[in-house]
Amino acid sequence: MPDIKTEIPFGRPFIVGKELYYIAKAVENGSLAGDHRFTKQCHAELERRFGSAKALLTHSCTAALEMAAILSGVGPGDEVIMPSFTFVSTANAFVLRGATPVFVDIRRDTLNLDEKLVASAITDRTRAIVPVHYAGVPCEMDELATIAEDNKLWLIEDAAQALQSTWKGRMLGSIGHLGCISFHETKNVISGEGGALLINDERLIERAEIIREKGTNRSQFFRGMVDKYTWVDIGSSYLPSELIAAFLAAQLEHVETITEQRRAAVDFYQTSLTPLAQTGKIGLPAVRLSEAGNGHMFYLFARDLDERMRLLEHLASLEVHAVFHYVPLHSSPAGRRFARTGSPMLVTDEIADCLVRLPLYHGITLEEQQRVVDAVLDFFGG
Template identity: 45%
Template sequence: MIPFNKPYLTGAEQEYLSKAVALGKLSGNGHFTQLCQSFFEEQFDFGKCFLTTSCTDALEMAALLLDIQPGDEVIVPAFTFVSSANAFALRGAKIRFVESKADFPGLDEAKVEKLISEKTKAIVAVHYAGVPCDMDVLQQLSDKYNIILIEDAAQAVSSFYKGKALGSFGKLAAFSFHETKNVHCGEGGMLVVNDPQLIKRAEVIWEKGTDRAALFRGEIAKYGWKDLGSSFLLSELQAAFLFAQLENLAGIQSRRKAIWEDYSAWFSGKKDQIQVLPLSFLQLLEECMKGLGEVGFQTQPGNYHLFYMLFEYADLRQEYIQRLKEKGVLAVFHYQSLHKSEFIQNYQPEEFVRHLPNSDRFSDCLLRLPLFYQLPNLLVES
């Protein structure tokens, strides 16, 4: 069976895990945490970075840092992972869902402004598949209405908008290092704080609401409880694993680019441009499509995080999933529209009646193909 994802190992993970053990500090905010955070700050010109146990935790840190309160409103795409909205709902915010574009699952920037009210506290820009939102439009809205712009860059490591790294636009940005991401440590995330005025408080929230980090730096004689917070720090073992990945980021991106471009070339009829994927595999994908009607494909590469197909109906997608499974290939769909979720029906039922056909179409018809570093080798070996 060809899996949908297989976590990539660079070969240096074991060495760095052993080094972390030898250094004797495993609980977080140690040697490898600092290396990872500095990597992002220097490589992508980010503000202060804080490694977290997940992107979910990074978003929950953001909600605490921005003092989200009951009655506040936060604008979030309907087609996204639940954490994009849940982090703010946890603080009592009402979620205002924005529609996807007609031709791409990312949020439709042209439909954001009509959702803004005097209660709007933040806009969450989710960079689906590492493809950037129009940050010019969203930044203008942020400035015009004095609304905080947050980037949910879970899928967008090493992705850019007009030459500037995603994660460097909003006051805050959240990344994921889950095993399905381009670089990973099993489970992990990061909060980027681009507003210098928020850094000191972010560190306190990160350290369970205490000023322990200042104590460890020798700046104070004892630490105390200063603010709300939680156990957000990533362990040193995971940070060591992640650093091995970051050292190989360029090579990982190059490999994923070649795979993505093979998919794109094959399905757009440029079959003479295939680089790494076996023709037999691509022919199998095409053979299984027979009789399933017209199928669309992802055309924007982003950071080569994923490649999707788009069927006309949900039952056609399911038929293709089954055909591929019978041939030993696992393909999976993606998000279910949050505005139709059971939670929203109960929590803010007026949102449930909203008609967001584009988001619903991607929920029903989008299918992701396997895309991971070792994919070409596995196909040759199988």
């Protein structure tokens, strides 16, 4: 009989501890709306872990970014500097406020915002800088923080991929005025959908709570600070249910183990594919992702767009599900409509055509990873 191999998915949701037990406890506790026992437990854990003045769970990192955009006060006519090589939520959050994203090119080594290009993109309309920590690898935060301070700009970290990554000993997401984290099922620690806003500037806490609670002072009411709650500001329903918080609470109890396993998986890919890279047939990350980041992803570079597509088709034929990543926002229909570029996008355009992300998830086995590596080698005649 033929050797039929099971599919290796690009990602896979997982359970590591008491997720189902905590969900049952949330039901037993009698309230599934947000901001009860497990939400508060997650807030406390995130504040401890990041050292942030306040952490607020949201129903997605997109929601956290939207809250950050409101808190920054940007509006029509304002500009916000960010990379084009990012998920659409980074830009959409500010476009929804009427602001214009200004895209700046990325560095070839980290695929992060090129801090050397930021200053020249600043105008008298610039209000914020939004670095994205791609693959959990930190941006050059010292220089970006200096630029932001010198120009009186908000510094908002899109740390969606960066849980447990650090910059000079500080957790990513805790360095800017605000940080945004994702717990989407594709991330290292998951709750299906979910995110968090990290508030590192105490001046923003009170308004953040109001925005998150549909523009009401409901949080103050439950702390006994007001005798009734009412509509006081703009806002929306940004908080998740207790079911999401319960699942997340269990995952956060194992975050170090999850991160260690993913770093080991990333290291396996890098070591196994280095000989092929030395022949010039593929490119590998310029930084060792297991050391520079949190093991969130592993990627390689084909030599051009055509080769990239043929490689993906070859892997799919062997039941290996690999993917490319972002279509650069500056080249998208909405990007051309709502944004502008603040520098030539040479690196962004080049790597976007060549990048391939390999399967990676908690619990991926060495046998599965070896199948992925063998499939890549087979395509290049290795």
